[in-house]
Amino acid sequence: MWVKESRNPKFAKGIYVVADVGWRDHTVTSDESLLRPIPSFGDLSLSYALGVLGMPGMTAYFGLLEICQPKEGEVVLVNGAGGAVGSLVGQIAKLKGCKVIAFAGTEEKCRWLREDLKLDFVYNYKKVADQEKAIREAAPDRVDCFFDNVGGEAFTAGLCNMKILGRVSLCGAISIYNAKGEEVKGPYPNMLIISRELKVQGFIVYGWLPKWGDAIKEMIGWIQQCKVQTKETVTEGFENMRAAVYGLFR
Numbered sequence: 001m002w003v004k005e006s007r008n009p010k011f012a013k014g015i016y017v018v019a020d021v022g023w024r025d026h027t028v029t030s031d032e033s034l035l036r037p038i039p040s041f042g043d044l045s046l047s048y049a050l051g052v053l054g055m056p057g058m059t060a061y062f063g064l065l066e067i068c069q070p071k072e073g074e075v076v077l078v079n080g081a082g083g084a085v086g087s088l089v090g091q092i093a094k095l096k097g098c099k100v101i102a103f104a105g106t107e108e109k110c111r112w113l114r115e116d117l118k119l120d121f122v123y124n125y126k127k128v129a130d131q132e133k134a135i136r137e138a139a140p141d142r143v144d145c146f147f148d149n150v151g152g153e154a155f156t157a158g159l160c161n162m163k164i165l166g167r168v169s170l171c172g173a174i175s176i177y178n179a180k181g182e183e184v185k186g187p188y189p190n191m192l193i194i195s196r197e198l199k200v201q202g203f204i205v206y207g208w209l210p211k212w213g214d215a216i217k218e219m220i221g222w223i224q225q226c227k228v229q230t231k232e233t234v235t236e237g238f239e240n241m242r243a244a245v246y247g248l249f250r
């Protein structure tokens with residue numbers, strides 16, 4: 001949003017902010033906590049504030065680098081890999097010298113991940129009969145870092161392939177967001193987590209808000225050096241927002 005009028009010097013007229021104020025074309029607020037001024041992105045698009053240089057980008061950055069702490073030569077598994085978060089996780093993992101196993105749900109996304117982003121093993125989860133087996137074949141020595149966007153059966157498939165002392169970053173569970181309580185039963189992975197000595201950590205990206213500034217600067221550098229690519233899905237028209245959001249779940 002663009003600040004049209006302001007009596008708060010921290011939010012001067014004319015600056016752009018990301019505003020957590022709901023779906024609206026105008027708003028009046030005195031609650032500073034709802035507004036995040038957009039820093040300078042140089043010659044990059046302002047729209048990146050909603051993607052690679054905003055919440056999804058920071059989710060990938062901190063969820064991978066802070067929780068999984070991938071090291072050169074390690075194996076990183078990411079699902080939802082064609083999405084805003086997952087595609088950045090795969091690329092940052094490659095930047096860190098890791099081997100990446102990725103799952104996405106369309107041939108177009110898989111081609112992009114394989115051919116443009118050069119991820120090592122890419123699978124269309126809608127066509128793979130057994131995700132657990134596919135991961136095992138890609139990483140016979142198992143997985144060091146698992147970034148889970150999907151949850152449910154995809155979570156189990158990843159967890160079963162973890163190395164001892166592996167790190168699991170629980171980012172999302174989009175496969176079960178719409179499930180009713182009864183439909184989400186098990187697994188009960190306690191023994192697996194204990195015996196493989198896994199670190200499993202959920203997170204909410206806003207917990208790292210004080211560190212976003214430095215991360216955004218690093219991400220801008222990666223984009224400018226063509227080390228990170230980003231794609232945007234743009235929906236035109238305020239009246240089409242509802243359809244755009246529902247589209248994420250299909």
Ligand SMILES: NC(=O)c1ccc[n+]([C@@H]2O[C@H](COP(=O)([O-])OP(=O)(O)OC[C@H]3O[C@@H](n4cnc5c(N)ncnc54)[C@H](OP(=O)(O)O)[C@@H]3O)[C@@H](O)[C@H]2O)c1
Nearest residue numbers: 059083084085104105149171172173174175203204205248
């Ligand atoms: N913890 C946090 O702070 C935080 C912050 C941001 C986002 N998230 C979570 O991170 C995840 C990814 O977010 P995003 O912004 O990158 O999403 P996104 O890719 O823009 O959209 C979600 C994608 O998930 C895939 N998907 C939908 N249903 C699925 C299913 N049943 N099984 C497997 N994949 C499915 C779809 O891609 P396909 O075509 O590949 O099926 C869809 O495009 C979401 O779970 C989101 O809630 C968490």
